[in-house]
Amino acid sequence: MNTSQDNKWQALLALSAPTFAGEISPPYGFMTSMLAQLRQERQDEQQLVRLCWRAIFASLAALVVAAGVTVSVHGHFNRGNDFDPGMRGLIQMENIQAS
Amino acid sequence: MDQPIDVARCLQRWQRGDQSAAEELIAHLYPVISRIVRIHLPRREHEDDLIQEILMKTFAKLHQYKGDAPLTHWVSRLSLTTCLDKLRAQKIRPEIRWTDLTPEESDVFDATWFEGSTRDATDVIHARDLVDKLLSTLEAEDRSLILMVDLEGHSLEEISETTGWGVSKIKMRLFRIRNQLRKTIQTLEQRP
Structure with a gap:
C-alpha cells in the first residue's frame, strides 16, 4: 500500500540519488597517505613483535638467573649438614653419626 | 579500477x-x-x-x-x-518540523510534492540534505536498512546475508521504518 508520504519519500530519494554515488578512484594524495599509513602500521607491528620477543627473552633470562641463585643458595645451606663448623668438628672428632 | x-x-x-x-x-x-x-x-x-x-x-x-x-x-x-x-554514536533527532528546514529544503519538499520533478541541479543537493534530515530521525540500523532497500534495491535475502539479520526481522523493521517516515513527512506537510 503506497501512501502519498511513501511517494514523497521515493521522489526525494530519487532526486537525491546522484549524491549517493561513490567515487570510482581515490582522490589525489589518498593512495600515498594510505600506503604511508600501512607502512607505518607494519613497522609498528614488527617493532611490537621485536619488543615482545625481547621481553620474553628477558623474562627467561631473569627466570634462569633466579633459578641459579635459588639452587646455589639452597646448595650453600645444605652443604654437609645443618650444624655449624665447630659442632661439625666435634662430631667428626667423636665420630658421632650425624644423620 | x-x-x-x-x-x-x-x-x-x-x-x-x-x-x-x-x-x-x-x-x-x-x-x-x-x-x-x-x-x-x-x-x-x-x-x-x-x-x-x-x-x-x-x-x-x-x-x-x-x-x-x-x-x-x-x-x-x-x-x-x-x-x-x-x-x-550520533544523536538521533526524535522528530523534525517544518521550521527545521532551510528555505531551499522547503522549496524542494514542495516541488517534489506538487511538481514531482527537479527544477535545477542545486535541488539535488537540497534534496539530499532533506533526505539526511528525514533519516536522522531513524536509528542507525533503520537508516541503513531503508537505504539498502529503497536506494540500492537489495533483496531481503541479500540484506540478510550482509547484515546477518533474519528476513522476518528485516520485514518487521521495514514496516516500522516506513510508518515512522510517513509520520515525519505528514508532520512536515502539516506545516507549523
Missing part, C-alpha cells in the same frame, strides 16, 4: 610485504567502500577519513579472510559495520 585483479595473488604478495600489491588492493576496494560510506553516512561526514579507517581495518584483518566469498563482499560487510558504529 577497470581491470579485474587477481585478489588471491595480490593477498599473497601483500603478505610477503609487496607494497604494489597493497596499492592494487586499495584501488580495487576503494569504489566499493566509497559507495557504502556515501550511502550509509550523512553527507559531510569526513568521508575520506572513514574510507581510510575502513581500509586500515581491512588490511589489519586480511588474515581472517578465508576466500570463500569475494573479497568485495567481505569488505562491504566490514564497511557497513564501521558505518553503523559511526551512526550509532
